[in-house]
Amino acid sequence: MTALLEITDLSVDYGEGTGSTHAVNHVSFTLEHGEFVGLVGESGSGKSTLGFAVTGLSKPPARIAGGSILLDGVDIASLSTGELREQRHGGVAMVLQSGMNALNPVRSIRNHFVDIFRAHGHVARADWGSRATELVGKVELPAAVLDRYPGELSGGMRQRVSIALALSLEPKLMVFDEPTTALDVLVQHAVMDTIIELQKKENFTALLISHDLGIVLESAQRVLVMHEGEIVEDAPSRQILEKPGDDYTRMLLSHYADPRAEVVELPGFEDRHRAPADAHPPTVSSRTRRKDQKAIVVDHVSKVYPAPRRGESQVTAVDDVSFTLEPGQSLALVGASGSGKSTLAKLITAVEKPSSGSVRFGDLDVGSLRRGQFRRLHRDVQMVFQDPYAALNPLHTVEYTLTRPVVNFTGLKGVDARRRVLELLDTVGLSPVEEFAAKLPHQLSGGQRQRVVIARALASDPQVIIADEPVSMLDVSLRAGVLALLEDLREQWGVSLLYITHDLLSARVVTDNIMVLNGGRVVERGNTAEVLRNPTDEYTIRLLDAIPNPGRQDVA
Amino acid sequence: MTTQSIPPSTRAVRAIEEASIAPAPSPLKVVLRVASTVWSNGKARIGIVILGLFILIAVFAPLIAPYGARQNGFDRSADASAAHWLGTTAAGEDVLSQLIWGSQISIFVGLVAGLLSTVIAVLVGLSWGYVRGFGADVINFIVNLFLVIPGLPLMIVIAAYLSGGGIGMIIVVVVITGWAWGARVLRSQTQSLRSRDFVTAAVFSGERPFRIVFREILPNMTSLIVGNFFGAATAAILAEAGLEYLGLGDTTVVSWGTMLFWAQNSNALLTGQWALLFAPGLCIALLATSLTLINFGVDGISNPRLREGKQR
Secondary structure, three states: OOOOEEEEEEEEEEOOHHHOEEEEEEEEEEEOOOOEEEEEOOOOOOHHHHHHHHOOOOOOOEEEEEEEEEEOOEEHHHOOHHHHHHHOOOOEEEEOOOHHHOOOOOOOHHHHHHHHHHHHOOOOHHHHHHHHHHHHHHOOOOHHHHHOOHHHOOHHHHHHHHHHHHHOOOOOEEEEEOOOOOOOHHHHHHHHHHHHHHHHHHOOEEEEEEOOHHHHHHHOOEEEEEEOOEEEEEEEHHHHHHOOOOHHHHHHHHOOOOOOOOOOOOOOOOOOOOOOHHHOOOOOOOOOOOOOOOOEEEEEEEEEEOOOOOOOOOEEEEEEEEEEEOOOOEEEEEOOOOOOHHHHHHHHOOOOOOOEEEEEEOOEEHHHOOHHHHHHHHOOEEEEOOOOOOOOOOOOOHHHHHHHHHHHHHOOOHHHHHHHHHHHHHHOOOOOHHHHHOOOHHHOOHHHHHHHHHHHHHOOOOOEEEEEOOOOOOOHHHHHHHHHHHHHHHHHHOOEEEEEEOOHHHHHHHOOEEEEEEOOEEEEEEEHHHHHHOOOOHHHHHHHHOOOOOOOOOOO | OOOOOOOOOOHHHHHOOOOOOOOOOOHHHHHHHHHHHHHOOHHHHHHHHHHHHHHHHHHOHHHHOOOOOOOOOOOOOOOOOOOOOOOEOOOOOEHHHHHHHHHHHHHHHHHHHHHHHHHHHHHHHHHHHHOOOHHHHHHHHHHHHHHHOOHHHHHHHHHHHOOOOHHHHHHHHHHHHHOHHHHHHHHHHHHHHHOOHHHHHHHHOOOOHHHHHHHHHHHHHHHHHHHHHHHHHHHHHHHHHHHHHOOOOOOOOOOHHHHHHHHHHOOOOOOOOHHHHHHHHHHHHHHHHHHHHHHHHHHHHHOHHHHHHHHO
């Protein structure tokens, strides 16, 4: 049996001449008929570039610099646009990460199918309706969605629709580029299950591109690991899991663990059981105001938003939540999107006002703060944002970004302020500090940006840091570093940490206590390790089950 | 690389020489980069060349112009000749000289009125986009008022009311009627920027609203503001010519608008002196076109996709 896809010595460059970058560097591999293969790599590894090249969708400035892509013996790179379009029927189809946004908002789902049927003419006009119904049925959607518009469907449903659209041309090879990354955790799991089921039933060949080794190991039979444009490992899933051959693969694997395990250790973290919190007394002496530490008290707080449209009921984002964040404590706030965890963060930082109940920080009533009084709160309560790419003004140097809070909160000026800024950069591990101070955000990597964001949060010498999904936008290998930094800050500076996340594994390694939110209500709370090891609420169990874990399940 | 340890103290930092302040990217470089982006656009290049020519003519008018602007005593309503390339007016003035001197007024009014209305648009638009509640509603009402009143009648009314003010009056009229649209555009951009994380982060850094608006948000919409300036300058040049043509300005000043006014008054078209109407009209059109062409290039600063578009 000959291979379906044969890639030999493929190189893809961005740009031309001396300034070009080799995104894919002399890559060779084959895909057999009916195989489910995963392609794993971190951002910038060239995995998506490779995926686009395979589907013949490479766009300038990307260009194929060498090698061949043979699909059933035909070189895709040599096809004209017209031939490529015909080849799509029974050839290669692709599902994109943003595929759910690729649907035209003013056309019904049925029209999307009809467009494809009409363009290729492979389905008789009389069968259009039944074929479309059959296709959405395959992705476990009711026929009723055909008459809906994309805006009326949830993200998961739209991604299912785009999978069904890709299926409509009976492709031999389906390329999934991060098909679930933009979706909510619980939905992610369900869509992934559908993809695996479909592949078994329809018997197409699947190439799953993902940054998440866990998801890939759970679904694929064979895994290609990509690093800096080269494939560093090509082996069956089980072998990758048990005997990874490459250092890079081993490094990726080391960042996975089961949050339910008795002892959880990640690179840079030892288990909390062995190192109880009081074993690390605060050591940084530069923190001056530790003595008057205050607790954040959230007392029966609810937040109700008015109905989004007339005739709909109002939205209760947070429903009667109470907790206390003691000085020096770390508390995880966990839940899927829409569970109200970010709204809670807004209430604590006075960005929103509670509908009922009260938020107090020491003797400060946060709920009744006016705009002009924000400084009083932000001197002690600071925030680390989710997206380091959006949280830094692209036009200001790191030094300016850090100098502002130093000047505003500590009253230092000139040389003293600058020394403090350099201290902060040193604290977050960005050295040489002088060099980093002069940089603009776009000259920094995602992990370095997030460190700048953390340094800014530290500038006012705060007592509380609220971290809203601080690592969800970062590569796996960078996450541990940023988390370890937060953890060290808590131990050494004695700040308390409210850690908001959907990622239970990271919650397990950085927090002592946990609260699980569902639909704005606290469904479970307690010691992090205990809650995750013996979850009692059904929702917590579902969240735990949704975590891809290469070691937990039998790999096909 | 995964383990992160914090140095116990900050000794290393203390050692750093306090004098060595690393230089930020110099503003000059930024300006050069922006200029080269604009220049790389073919249409903008044509616009810059035309505008540059007009500015040179305006600056060196005393050297170029063969006669004075108001120097008369030549043959009246003469046709083109070696002495008077574009002929003379009904009052016996040299048309070419008037055209050259007149460029000063048009460019001056265009740049000053464009600049002033842009400044007002920035001040109003940015604060309007940033504040919420009652204040925003008040500004909304005022801006809408200026937007719904038809521009030309408003201009004529104000000009008639302030009659006899000369160039300064024209600028005031153009600015009053020209700022509102820019303010609305800048306001919507401010609203979309203010919800970005880095603006929230600035609030957390303890920044005052004034500083957030003008140091965090404003620099991120530079190209929009520059574009607004060229748009406003174009409108100002056209409005100035229009008002003077209607005789609402100071008709003793020589500008392209007053040239048209006098040409119309002396029935230049009937006497076959087409150059009297045609020359200033063409100059106004060319100057306005050059500014519009430059704006094509300015679009490329904020939207890289427009820059790369020509590669496909």
